[in-house]
Amino acid sequence: MNFLTEIERDSLCELFNISLGGAAKLMSEMISDEILLTVPSLNLITTEEAKNIEYLANQDVCTIEQKFVGGIGDGSAFLLFHKSASLEIVKMMMKDYVALNEVSQFEKDALSEIGNIILNAILSNLAKMSDYKIETHIPEFFAGKYEELLLKRKSKTDNSILLVFIDYKLSGKDIKGYIFFVLNFDSIKNLSRVLIEKLK
Amino acid sequence: MSQKKALIVDDSTVTRLMIRKIILDKYPEWDILEASSADDAKTLLSDHQDIDFFTLDQNMPGNLSGLDLAEDLKKNYKNTKVVLITANIQDAIKNRAKTIGIDFVEKPVTAEKIIPHLD
Numbered sequence: 248m249n250f251l252t253e254i255e256r257d258s259l260c261e262l263f264n265i266s267l268g269g270a271a272k273l274m275s276e277m278i279s280d281e282i283l284l285t286v287p288s289l290n291l292i293t294t295e296e297a298k299n300i301e302y303l304a305n306q307d308v309c310t311i312e313q314k315f316v317g318g319i320g321d322g323s324a325f326l327l328f329h330k331s332a333s334l335e336i337v338k339m340m341m342k343d344y345v346a347l348n349e350v351s352q353f354e355k356d357a358l359s360e361i362g363n364i365i366l367n368a369i370l371s372n373l374a375k376m377s378d379y380k381i382e383t384h385i386p387e388f389f390a391g392k393y394e395e396l397l398l399k400r401k402s403k404t405d406n407s408i409l410l411v412f413i414d415y416k417l418s419g420k421d422i423k424g425y426i427f428f429v430l431n432f433d434s435i436k437n438l439s440r441v442l443i444e445k446l447k
Numbered sequence: 448m449s450q451k452k453a454l455i456v457d458d459s460t461v462t463r464l465m466i467r468k469i470i471l472d473k474y475p476e477w478d479i480l481e482a483s484s485a486d487d488a489k490t491l492l493s494d495h496q497d498i499d500f501f502t503l504d505q506n507m508p509g510n511l512s513g514l515d516l517a518e519d520l521k522k523n524y525k526n527t528k529v530v531l532i533t534a535n536i537q538d539a540i541k542n543r544a545k546t547i548g549i550d551f552v553e554k555p556v557t558a559e560k561i562i563p564h565l566d
Contacts (some may be wrong), residue, residue: 363534371537383535
Protein backbone atom coordinates (compact mmCIF):
# COMPACT_ATOMS: atom_id res chain seq x y z
CA MET A 248 0.00 0.00 0.00
CA ASN A 249 1.27 3.47 -0.81
CA PHE A 250 1.74 5.88 2.05
CA LEU A 251 2.22 9.57 2.79
CA THR A 252 4.94 10.92 5.08
CA GLU A 253 3.91 12.93 8.10
CA ILE A 254 4.85 16.26 6.48
CA GLU A 255 2.94 15.36 3.30
CA ARG A 256 -0.10 14.46 5.37
CA ASP A 257 0.15 17.71 7.40
CA SER A 258 0.43 19.88 4.31
CA LEU A 259 -2.68 18.32 2.78
CA CYS A 260 -4.66 18.59 6.01
CA GLU A 261 -3.79 22.27 6.20
CA LEU A 262 -4.90 22.78 2.60
CA PHE A 263 -8.26 21.10 3.15
CA ASN A 264 -8.75 22.88 6.48
CA ILE A 265 -8.35 26.31 4.88
CA SER A 266 -10.51 25.42 1.87
CA LEU A 267 -13.31 24.05 3.99
CA GLY A 268 -13.56 27.14 6.14
CA GLY A 269 -14.62 29.11 3.07
CA ALA A 270 -16.92 26.34 1.88
CA ALA A 271 -18.70 26.16 5.24
CA LYS A 272 -19.30 29.91 5.13
CA LEU A 273 -20.89 29.59 1.69
CA MET A 274 -23.12 26.72 2.76
CA SER A 275 -24.23 28.64 5.85
CA GLU A 276 -25.16 31.54 3.56
CA MET A 277 -27.22 29.25 1.32
CA ILE A 278 -29.24 27.56 4.02
CA SER A 279 -29.22 30.37 6.60
CA ASP A 280 -27.86 28.15 9.35
CA GLU A 281 -24.54 27.53 11.04
CA ILE A 282 -22.35 24.68 9.74
CA LEU A 283 -20.02 22.90 12.11
CA LEU A 284 -17.07 21.13 10.51
CA THR A 285 -14.74 18.53 11.90
CA VAL A 286 -10.99 18.57 11.25
CA PRO A 287 -10.34 16.73 7.95
CA SER A 288 -9.43 13.09 8.37
CA LEU A 289 -7.09 12.04 5.63
CA ASN A 290 -7.00 8.40 4.62
CA LEU A 291 -5.24 6.76 1.75
CA ILE A 292 -7.25 3.61 1.26
CA THR A 293 -8.38 1.21 -1.43
CA THR A 294 -11.81 1.37 -3.03
CA GLU A 295 -12.62 -1.88 -1.22
CA GLU A 296 -11.79 -0.31 2.16
CA ALA A 297 -13.75 2.81 1.29
CA LYS A 298 -16.84 0.73 0.58
CA ASN A 299 -16.85 -0.63 4.11
CA ILE A 300 -16.69 2.65 6.04
CA GLU A 301 -18.91 1.97 9.01
CA TYR A 302 -21.19 5.01 9.02
CA LEU A 303 -21.86 4.92 5.27
CA ALA A 304 -21.95 1.24 4.27
CA ASN A 305 -25.49 0.16 3.30
CA GLN A 306 -26.76 3.71 3.60
CA ASP A 307 -28.99 5.49 1.10
CA VAL A 308 -27.19 8.65 0.08
CA CYS A 309 -27.41 11.59 -2.29
CA THR A 310 -24.14 12.88 -3.71
CA ILE A 311 -23.00 15.57 -6.03
CA GLU A 312 -19.80 14.70 -7.87
CA GLN A 313 -17.59 17.39 -9.35
CA LYS A 314 -15.05 15.87 -11.72
CA PHE A 315 -11.91 17.88 -12.35
CA VAL A 316 -8.86 17.80 -14.58
CA GLY A 317 -5.64 19.77 -14.35
CA GLY A 318 -2.02 19.85 -13.35
CA ILE A 319 -2.53 17.63 -10.35
CA GLY A 320 -4.19 14.95 -12.47
CA ASP A 321 -7.80 13.86 -12.79
CA GLY A 322 -10.03 13.39 -9.82
CA SER A 323 -13.43 13.82 -8.25
CA ALA A 324 -14.80 15.76 -5.32
CA PHE A 325 -18.01 14.67 -3.63
CA LEU A 326 -20.53 16.32 -1.39
CA LEU A 327 -22.58 13.61 0.27
CA PHE A 328 -25.72 13.64 2.39
CA HIS A 329 -27.68 10.84 3.94
CA LYS A 330 -30.88 10.54 1.89
CA SER A 331 -32.98 11.32 4.96
CA ALA A 332 -31.28 14.73 5.34
CA SER A 333 -31.33 15.88 1.74
CA LEU A 334 -34.91 17.15 1.58
CA GLU A 335 -34.47 19.02 4.85
CA ILE A 336 -31.45 20.84 3.40
CA VAL A 337 -33.36 21.73 0.24
CA LYS A 338 -36.26 23.07 2.34
CA MET A 339 -33.83 25.34 4.15
CA MET A 340 -32.35 26.58 0.88
CA MET A 341 -35.63 27.11 -0.97
CA LYS A 342 -37.95 28.41 1.74
CA ASP A 343 -38.03 31.98 0.41
CA TYR A 344 -38.48 30.94 -3.19
CA VAL A 345 -41.16 28.22 -3.40
CA ALA A 346 -44.05 26.92 -1.28
CA LEU A 347 -43.02 24.12 1.09
CA ASN A 348 -45.20 21.57 -0.71
CA GLU A 349 -43.29 22.26 -3.94
CA VAL A 350 -39.80 21.84 -2.48
CA SER A 351 -39.39 18.15 -3.40
CA GLN A 352 -39.66 19.01 -7.13
CA PHE A 353 -36.44 20.94 -6.80
CA GLU A 354 -34.46 18.43 -4.74
CA LYS A 355 -32.05 17.21 -7.42
CA ASP A 356 -31.46 20.64 -8.89
CA ALA A 357 -31.03 22.37 -5.52
CA LEU A 358 -28.57 19.76 -4.23
CA SER A 359 -26.61 19.92 -7.48
CA GLU A 360 -26.37 23.67 -7.09
CA ILE A 361 -25.20 23.40 -3.47
CA GLY A 362 -22.59 20.85 -4.60
CA ASN A 363 -21.52 23.05 -7.47
CA ILE A 364 -20.91 26.02 -5.19
CA ILE A 365 -19.25 24.19 -2.31
CA LEU A 366 -17.00 21.92 -4.36
CA ASN A 367 -15.96 24.67 -6.76
CA ALA A 368 -14.98 26.87 -3.81
CA ILE A 369 -12.76 24.12 -2.42
CA LEU A 370 -11.22 23.29 -5.80
CA SER A 371 -10.59 26.95 -6.59
CA ASN A 372 -8.73 27.31 -3.32
CA LEU A 373 -6.79 24.15 -4.03
CA ALA A 374 -5.77 25.59 -7.42
CA LYS A 375 -4.79 28.90 -5.85
CA MET A 376 -2.66 27.36 -3.12
CA SER A 377 -0.92 24.86 -5.35
CA ASP A 378 -0.55 27.08 -8.45
CA TYR A 379 -2.08 24.28 -10.52
CA LYS A 380 -4.79 25.06 -13.03
CA ILE A 381 -7.91 23.01 -12.41
CA GLU A 382 -10.86 22.75 -14.75
CA THR A 383 -14.16 21.48 -13.44
CA HIS A 384 -17.00 19.72 -15.22
CA ILE A 385 -20.75 20.19 -14.77
CA PRO A 386 -21.67 18.56 -11.41
CA GLU A 387 -23.43 15.18 -11.49
CA PHE A 388 -26.11 14.07 -9.05
CA PHE A 389 -26.36 10.50 -7.74
CA ALA A 390 -28.94 8.96 -5.42
CA GLY A 391 -28.67 5.35 -4.23
CA LYS A 392 -26.55 3.09 -2.06
CA TYR A 393 -23.18 4.48 -1.01
CA GLU A 394 -21.41 1.32 -2.26
CA GLU A 395 -22.82 1.73 -5.79
CA LEU A 396 -21.27 5.17 -5.94
CA LEU A 397 -17.80 3.77 -5.30
CA LEU A 398 -18.23 0.70 -7.49
CA LYS A 399 -18.62 3.01 -10.49
CA ARG A 400 -15.22 4.52 -9.96
CA LYS A 401 -12.62 1.87 -9.50
CA SER A 402 -9.40 3.29 -10.89
CA LYS A 403 -7.98 1.61 -13.97
CA THR A 404 -4.38 2.37 -13.15
CA ASP A 405 -4.14 2.54 -9.42
CA ASN A 406 -6.05 0.61 -6.80
CA SER A 407 -5.41 3.22 -4.11
CA ILE A 408 -7.52 6.31 -3.72
CA LEU A 409 -7.23 9.19 -1.32
CA LEU A 410 -10.30 9.89 0.71
CA VAL A 411 -10.27 13.14 2.58
CA PHE A 412 -13.37 12.87 4.70
CA ILE A 413 -14.77 15.92 6.37
CA ASP A 414 -17.86 15.60 8.50
CA TYR A 415 -20.12 18.58 8.79
CA LYS A 416 -23.14 19.09 10.97
CA LEU A 417 -25.88 21.70 10.95
CA SER A 418 -26.03 23.51 14.24
CA GLY A 419 -29.01 22.40 16.35
CA LYS A 420 -30.21 19.87 13.77
CA ASP A 421 -29.72 16.16 13.31
CA ILE A 422 -28.26 16.61 9.83
CA LYS A 423 -24.80 15.34 8.95
CA GLY A 424 -22.94 15.18 5.71
CA TYR A 425 -19.53 14.51 4.25
CA ILE A 426 -17.17 15.94 1.70
CA PHE A 427 -14.57 13.67 0.17
CA PHE A 428 -12.06 13.62 -2.63
CA VAL A 429 -10.93 10.77 -4.81
CA LEU A 430 -7.52 11.15 -6.40
CA ASN A 431 -4.96 8.56 -7.37
CA PHE A 432 -1.81 8.23 -5.33
CA ASP A 433 0.57 9.92 -7.79
CA SER A 434 -1.66 12.99 -7.98
CA ILE A 435 -1.93 13.40 -4.25
CA LYS A 436 1.80 12.86 -3.71
CA ASN A 437 2.48 15.50 -6.35
CA LEU A 438 0.08 17.95 -4.72
CA SER A 439 1.64 17.53 -1.29
CA ARG A 440 5.13 18.08 -2.76
CA VAL A 441 4.05 21.40 -4.27
CA LEU A 442 2.46 22.49 -1.00
CA ILE A 443 5.54 21.63 1.01
CA GLU A 444 7.70 23.63 -1.41
CA LYS A 445 5.41 26.64 -1.00
CA LEU A 446 5.54 26.40 2.79
CA LYS A 447 9.36 26.46 2.88
CA MET B 448 -40.92 54.64 -19.98
CA SER B 449 -40.77 51.25 -21.71
CA GLN B 450 -40.82 48.04 -19.71
CA LYS B 451 -37.36 46.62 -18.97
CA LYS B 452 -36.47 43.09 -19.96
CA ALA B 453 -33.99 40.65 -18.34
CA LEU B 454 -32.68 37.32 -19.61
CA ILE B 455 -31.45 34.79 -17.02
CA VAL B 456 -29.19 32.12 -18.53
CA ASP B 457 -28.45 29.25 -16.16
CA ASP B 458 -28.82 25.48 -16.36
CA SER B 459 -30.00 25.35 -12.74
CA THR B 460 -33.76 25.85 -12.41
CA VAL B 461 -33.25 26.74 -8.76
CA THR B 462 -30.80 29.55 -9.55
CA ARG B 463 -33.08 30.91 -12.28
CA LEU B 464 -35.95 30.88 -9.81
CA MET B 465 -33.90 32.74 -7.21
CA ILE B 466 -32.64 35.43 -9.61
CA ARG B 467 -36.15 35.87 -11.06
CA LYS B 468 -37.59 36.47 -7.56
CA ILE B 469 -34.78 38.85 -6.58
CA ILE B 470 -35.37 40.98 -9.70
CA LEU B 471 -39.18 40.94 -9.44
CA ASP B 472 -39.14 41.80 -5.72
CA LYS B 473 -37.25 44.96 -6.64
CA TYR B 474 -38.85 45.69 -10.02
CA PRO B 475 -42.20 43.86 -10.36
CA GLU B 476 -42.83 45.44 -13.76
CA TRP B 477 -39.78 43.88 -15.44
CA ASP B 478 -40.29 41.18 -18.06
CA ILE B 479 -38.12 38.15 -17.24
CA LEU B 480 -36.99 35.58 -19.82
CA GLU B 481 -35.06 32.41 -19.03
CA ALA B 482 -32.74 30.05 -20.93
CA SER B 483 -31.00 26.92 -19.67
CA SER B 484 -27.93 27.14 -21.93
CA ALA B 485 -26.00 29.66 -23.99
CA ASP B 486 -27.30 28.03 -27.18
CA ASP B 487 -30.92 28.37 -25.99
CA ALA B 488 -30.21 32.00 -25.09
CA LYS B 489 -28.98 32.70 -28.62
CA THR B 490 -32.15 31.19 -30.07
CA LEU B 491 -34.26 33.35 -27.74
CA LEU B 492 -32.33 36.45 -28.75
CA SER B 493 -33.40 36.09 -32.35
CA ASP B 494 -36.95 36.98 -31.18
CA HIS B 495 -36.00 39.35 -28.33
CA GLN B 496 -33.27 41.80 -29.20
CA ASP B 497 -34.35 44.42 -26.68
CA ILE B 498 -32.87 42.85 -23.52
CA ASP B 499 -31.64 45.36 -20.91
CA PHE B 500 -30.01 43.02 -18.42
CA PHE B 501 -28.38 39.60 -18.71
CA THR B 502 -27.25 37.21 -16.00
CA LEU B 503 -25.09 34.40 -17.37
CA ASP B 504 -23.99 31.27 -15.53
CA GLN B 505 -20.35 30.42 -16.32
CA ASN B 506 -20.57 26.60 -16.52
CA MET B 507 -23.45 25.28 -18.58
CA PRO B 508 -24.01 22.25 -20.79
CA GLY B 509 -23.23 22.83 -24.47
CA ASN B 510 -20.35 24.33 -26.37
CA LEU B 511 -20.50 27.86 -24.99
CA SER B 512 -19.65 29.03 -21.48
CA GLY B 513 -21.11 32.13 -19.90
CA LEU B 514 -17.95 34.06 -20.76
CA ASP B 515 -18.13 32.95 -24.40
CA LEU B 516 -21.69 34.23 -24.62
CA ALA B 517 -20.75 37.43 -22.78
CA GLU B 518 -18.06 38.17 -25.37
CA ASP B 519 -20.63 37.79 -28.12
CA LEU B 520 -23.19 39.96 -26.31
CA LYS B 521 -20.73 42.79 -25.67
CA LYS B 522 -20.06 42.98 -29.42
CA ASN B 523 -23.72 42.99 -30.45
CA TYR B 524 -25.51 44.65 -27.51
CA LYS B 525 -23.10 47.38 -26.51
CA ASN B 526 -25.38 49.18 -24.04
CA THR B 527 -26.71 46.08 -22.33
CA LYS B 528 -25.69 45.22 -18.78
CA VAL B 529 -24.16 41.73 -18.49
CA VAL B 530 -23.39 40.00 -15.19
CA LEU B 531 -21.55 36.68 -15.01
CA ILE B 532 -22.74 34.39 -12.21
CA THR B 533 -20.07 31.91 -11.22
CA ALA B 534 -19.29 29.25 -8.64
CA ASN B 535 -15.82 28.89 -10.11
CA ILE B 536 -13.91 31.69 -8.43
CA GLN B 537 -10.52 31.12 -10.04
CA ASP B 538 -8.65 34.29 -11.00
CA ALA B 539 -8.63 33.32 -14.69
CA ILE B 540 -12.42 33.61 -14.81
CA LYS B 541 -12.43 36.99 -13.02
CA ASN B 542 -9.68 38.36 -15.24
CA ARG B 543 -11.45 37.33 -18.45
CA ALA B 544 -14.71 38.91 -17.19
CA LYS B 545 -12.83 42.16 -16.54
CA THR B 546 -11.20 42.04 -19.99
CA ILE B 547 -14.58 41.57 -21.68
CA GLY B 548 -15.96 44.41 -19.57
CA ILE B 549 -18.65 42.66 -17.57
CA ASP B 550 -19.36 42.38 -13.85
CA PHE B 551 -19.36 39.08 -12.00
CA VAL B 552 -21.19 37.73 -8.98
CA GLU B 553 -19.96 34.75 -7.02
CA LYS B 554 -22.49 32.07 -6.11
CA PRO B 555 -24.53 31.63 -3.99
CA VAL B 556 -26.74 34.34 -5.43
CA THR B 557 -28.39 36.66 -2.92
CA ALA B 558 -30.44 39.83 -3.28
CA GLU B 559 -27.54 41.84 -1.79
CA LYS B 560 -25.21 40.67 -4.57
CA ILE B 561 -27.63 41.03 -7.50
CA ILE B 562 -29.54 44.26 -6.77
CA PRO B 563 -26.54 46.65 -7.09
CA HIS B 564 -26.18 45.51 -10.71
CA LEU B 565 -29.80 46.17 -11.67
CA ASP B 566 -29.72 49.97 -11.75
